[in-house]
Amino acid sequence: MGRYLLRRLLQLVPVFIGTTFLIYALVWAVPGDPFAGKCGERRCPDQYIAFMTEKYHLDQNVFVQYANYMKNLLQGDFGQTFSQREISDIILTSYPNTLKLALVALAIEAVIGLGAGVLTGLRRNGFLDNLVLVSTLFLIALPVFVVGFVLQWLLGVQWGIIKPTVSSEMRLSELIVPGFVLGSASVAYIARVARTSIAENRRADYVRTAIAKGLPMRRVVGVHLLRNSLIPVVTLLGTDLGALMGGAIVTEGIFGINGIGRQVFRAIVTKESATVVGIVVVLVLVYLVMNLLVDLLYAALDPRIRYE
Amino acid sequence: MRVSKRATSAIALSAAAALVASGCSSGEGDGDAAASKDGSIVIHGVQPENPLVPSNTTETGGGKVIDWLWTGLVEYPNDGGAPRNALAESIDTKDSKVFTIKIKKGTKFHDGTEVKAKNFVDAWNWAAYSPNGAQNGTFFSDIAGFEQTYTSDPDGEGPQKAPAPTAEKLSGLKVVDDQTFEVTLSAPTAVFPTKLGYSAFMPLPDVFFTQKPEEFGKKPVGNGPVKFVSWEDNVLIKLTRFDDYNLRDKMKLKDVDVKLYQDENAAYSDLLANNLDFMETVPTSALAGDKWKTDLGERGLSTTTPSTALIAFPTYDKRFQNPKLRRAVSLAINRQEISDKIFFGTRKPADSWANPLTPGAKPGNCTACKFDATEAKRLLTEAGGFTGEMVFYYNADSSHADWMQAVAQQVKTNLGIEARAEGVPTFAVFRQNINAHKMTGPYRAAWQQDYPDVENWVNPLYVTGGSSNDGLYSNPQVDALAKQASAAPSLEASHEAFSKAVELVDQDVPSIPIYFYGQQSGHSEKIKKLELNNVGELDITSVEL
Numbered sequence: 001m002g003r004y005l006l007r008r009l010l011q012l013v014p015v016f017i018g019t020t021f022l023i024y025a026l027v028w029a030v031p032g033d034p035f036a037g038k039c040g041e042r043r044c045p046d047q048y049i050a051f052m053t054e055k056y057h058l059d060q061n062v063f064v065q066y067a068n069y070m071k072n073l074l075q076g077d078f079g080q081t082f083s084q085r086e087i088s089d090i091i092l093t094s095y096p097n098t099l100k101l102a103l104v105a106l107a108i109e110a111v112i113g114l115g116a117g118v119l120t121g122l123r124r125n126g127f128l129d130n131l132v133l134v135s136t137l138f139l140i141a142l143p144v145f146v147v148g149f150v151l152q153w154l155l156g157v158q159w160g161i162i163k164p165t166v167s168s169e170m171r172l173s174e175l176i177v178p179g180f181v182l183g184s185a186s187v188a189y190i191a192r193v194a195r196t197s198i199a200e201n202r203r204a205d206y207v208r209t210a211i212a213k214g215l216p217m218r219r220v221v222g223v224h225l226l227r228n229s230l231i232p233v234v235t236l237l238g239t240d241l242g243a244l245m246g247g248a249i250v251t252e253g254i255f256g257i258n259g260i261g262r263q264v265f266r267a268i269v270t271k272e273s274a275t276v277v278g279i280v281v282v283l284v285l286v287y288l289v290m291n292l293l294v295d296l297l298y299a300a301l302d303p304r305i306r307y308e
Numbered sequence: 309m310r311v312s313k314r315a316t317s318a319i320a321l322s323a324a325a326a327l328v329a330s331g332c333s334s335g336e337g338d339g340d341a342a343a344s345k346d347g348s349i350v351i352h353g354v355q356p357e358n359p360l361v362p363s364n365t366t367e368t369g370g371g372k373v374i375d376w377l378w379t380g381l382v383e384y385p386n387d388g389g390a391p392r393n394a395l396a397e398s399i400d401t402k403d404s405k406v407f408t409i410k411i412k413k414g415t416k417f418h419d420g421t422e423v424k425a426k427n428f429v430d431a432w433n434w435a436a437y438s439p440n441g442a443q444n445g446t447f448f449s450d451i452a453g454f455e456q457t458y459t460s461d462p463d464g465e466g467p468q469k470a471p472a473p474t475a476e477k478l479s480g481l482k483v484v485d486d487q488t489f490e491v492t493l494s495a496p497t498a499v500f501p502t503k504l505g506y507s508a509f510m511p512l513p514d515v516f517f518t519q520k521p522e523e524f525g526k527k528p529v530g531n532g533p534v535k536f537v538s539w540e541d542n543v544l545i546k547l548t549r550f551d552d553y554n555l556r557d558k559m560k561l562k563d564v565d566v567k568l569y570q571d572e573n574a575a576y577s578d579l580l581a582n583n584l585d586f587m588e589t590v591p592t593s594a595l596a597g598d599k600w601k602t603d604l605g606e607r608g609l610s611t612t613t614p615s616t617a618l619i620a621f622p623t624y625d626k627r628f629q630n631p632k633l634r635r636a637v638s639l640a641i642n643r644q645e646i647s648d649k650i651f652f653g654t655r656k657p658a659d660s661w662a663n664p665l666t667p668g669a670k671p672g673n674c675t676a677c678k679f680d681a682t683e684a685k686r687l688l689t690e691a692g693g694f695t696g697e698m699v700f701y702y703n704a705d706s707s708h709a710d711w712m713q714a715v716a717q718q719v720k721t722n723l724g725i726e727a728r729a730e731g732v733p734t735f736a737v738f739r740q741n742i743n744a745h746k747m748t749g750p751y752r753a754a755w756q757q758d759y760p761d762v763e764n765w766v767n768p769l770y771v772t773g774g775s776s777n778d779g780l781y782s783n784p785q786v787d788a789l790a791k792q793a794s795a796a797p798s799l800e801a802s803h804e805a806f807s808k809a810v811e812l813v814d815q816d817v818p819s820i821p822i823y824f825y826g827q828q829s830g831h832s833e834k835i836k837k838l839e840l841n842n843v844g845e846l847d848i849t850s851v852e853l
Contacts, residue, residue, distance in 0.1 A: 031737050036736050036740035037734070037736040037739040038357070038366070042768070043739075043775075045446050045460075047445060048443050050441070083356075083357050084522040085541065093540070093541060152574075153577065156581055164574065164577035164580070165574050165577065168540065168543045254574055256570065256571065258541075269736070270736075
């Protein structure tokens with residue numbers, strides 16, 4: 001187990017360097033001079049451009065720029081945006097917001113998705129099963145922004161149940177609707193995967209044995225069946241956290257949440273490699289760690305799986 | 309100037325007048341003084357691009373806040389009339405070259421220090437010293453000694469570095485006493501006092517010079533009706549009433565929260581739900597079919613702003629060097645139809661070279677702005693036709709596709725030439741090509757005046773070497789007339805001379821005005837009275853609850 005963990009952690013290093021360089025180079029290759037559009041319809045004064053170019057080493061080639069960036073990053077310096085703000089501040093303020101939103105979405109996915117999956121998996125072809133089937137199909141087919149705008153307009157503007165946008169305090173109650181919107185497509189997938197998995201294991205030998213032994217149904221489903229059916233669901237949920245955080249840009253926009261999506265988008269448009277990489281680095285780490293956690297969870301869920 | 313993709317910031321002409329004209333006055337009588345006194349409002353904003361230093365801000369997000377935090381020597385009245393003294397007691401000159409500026413005694417910065425003459429001189433010297441890299445540095449080019457403090461890259465293209473300036477201070481600025489300073493310009497400029505209301509000319513408190521500009525810009529100290537409280541990036545800028553303000557009306561409310569949105573549709577939803585008290589410009593999506601009128605009813609208001617959308621010709625491309633061809637293209641465009649069909653009447657068809665809201669502008673002086681397909685065809689034949697494809701360029705990251713395509717289609721139909729519109733992905737790439745003079749077809753542009761005077765619609769745009777003359781249009785007669793107009797002894801004489809220059813421009817058609825911008829704003833039920841300033845920003849001191 002320890003050696004496995006160490007090996008996995010060491011693998012993170014090349015992945016980390018590879019992704020950061022790729023992203024840095026990609027943003028660098030985005031066409032357009034970062035200061036060409038900065039002063040509206042008038043060209044920026046040469047002196048301003050010269051000042052900024054020198055300050056951000058933009059006259060050097062991409063390798064030197066990246067090396068400079070990495071050197072500073074390893075010393076804990078994320079650098080500054082073109083607006084002369086500390087990127088570490090941006091990360092510190094926007095990351096928790098996105099994480100909060102993603103966690104709420106994840107919780108909603110787990111509760112609704114798993115609940116619907118278990119219920120329909122146990123009673124297949126009933127009314128409930130068909131209802132869930134149709135409604136999940138509906139959710140998968142609808143793009144996130146449609147769900148977002150419709151809910152915002154209906155609940156926020158028409159009925160006045162919620163405020164249309166989230167306040168800066170990011171209260172949990174305000175995040176339920178945005179969380180649902182963000183997780184809506186995944187809810188559907190989770191429900192379907194859980195349903196299939198439960199339905200399949202329902203016919204497994206160990207379930208039949210448990211029932212034959214006379215165990216109460218609650219125990220058969222809750223302990224034996226659910227635990228063994230969770231592996232595909234956990235895989236989905238685990239990798240989804242990273243996807244949710246990266247994909248929150250649309251939801252953040254609709255509900256006015258100050259998260260990383262907005263920052264990354266702005267930084268790509270203005271060619272701020274340092275900001276993009278800074279934010280994505282953390283996102284990459286989230287992905288890698290979540291993947292590792294999911295793999296470790298397998299062993300906990302299914303004792304037959306061992307890591308050496 | 310700053311218009312275009314982002315809108316713009318500080319300056320110029322009237323909205324209140326237009327408010328009345330459009331029958332959309334926002335004041336339903338006076339507000340309740342008691343409710344206003346401790347009241348607070350939340351208004352729409354966008355994250356400023358730079359720390360809030362007046363001479364380094366050229367975009368609306370920050371420009372708006374700067375306009376509230378500072379009061380300059382002169383101010384531009386909401387009704388769009390001539391500029392009047394604000395912080396200045398008097399601005400005297402005999403020859404439009406040497407100005408003696410006296411400022412009012414006993415006004416304060418938000419940190420309690422008195423506003424003195426040296427606060428202006430120091431601030432201007434800072435911005436005009438090129439190593440400081442201020443975006444508005446070139447606004448000081450009228451002042452004597454600018455060449456010594458502000459140097460440029462010799463060939464303008466890099467990679468050569470600009471030589472170090474030989475002087476740290478403008479030789480044309482002299483502090484006489486605490487309340488008086490003297491400005492010497494390098495050449496007579498009648499419009500100079502008008503310029504002084506622009507944000508680049510704001511005074512800076514002593515504390516600015518003791519810290520890094522970016523540190524100051526995160527906690528700016530101004531001298532305007534509101535003072536800065538806090539700024540949470542991308543979330544909120546908190547402002548509050550400055551109780552020691554004595555230049556004009558104090559703010560009637562107590563607190564103003566500028567909520568920084570990334571998505572205007574989110575802000576619009578908040579506005580509909582009365583969760584946001586003021587939004588300067590409703591999203592384009594709400595204009596279609598007059599949706600915003602149904603949504604907002606009494607809460608919506610429509611104004612015009614002193615900005616014009618243009619299509620500029622790259623006159624450095626020899627296919628576009630014949631004025632007859634340019635005129636033909638202009639005459640082939642049915643501006644009324646574009647205004648009605650694409651903008652639902654929220655933009656007005658352009659019929660003059662300077663925006664009609666600008667002092668000194670002559671409404672209707674663009675004879676090339678008529679729609680006359682027969683005359684257009686005739687001119688095209690005279691010009692020898694046009695071979696190849698005429699591509700109209702625009703930046704695709706903002707909503708310009710519809711009207712640019714309509715323009716191209718009209719040109720195609722009415723002139724019988726191959727014409728189409730093509731989007732350039734981002735504003736940055738678009739501007740880069742324009743700055744490098746690499747455009748191969750007419751392209752969209754927009755202009756909002758920096759200060760309310762017709763001079764600002766001629767010198768930067770149509771004079772050889774003008775700061776925004778990107779199409780490299782050059783006519784020595786226009787140059788001579790504009791020079792004469794700029795140096796005229798009085799504004800009236802100056803306006804008269806500029807109108808002569810504009811007549812020549814009208815013959816050459818270096819660019820074609822298409823429409824005058826309009827602005828559709830909305831406010832919550834809570835606000836009982838408000839006024840917009842000359843550029844359509846909320847006049848924060850006018851708001852009553």
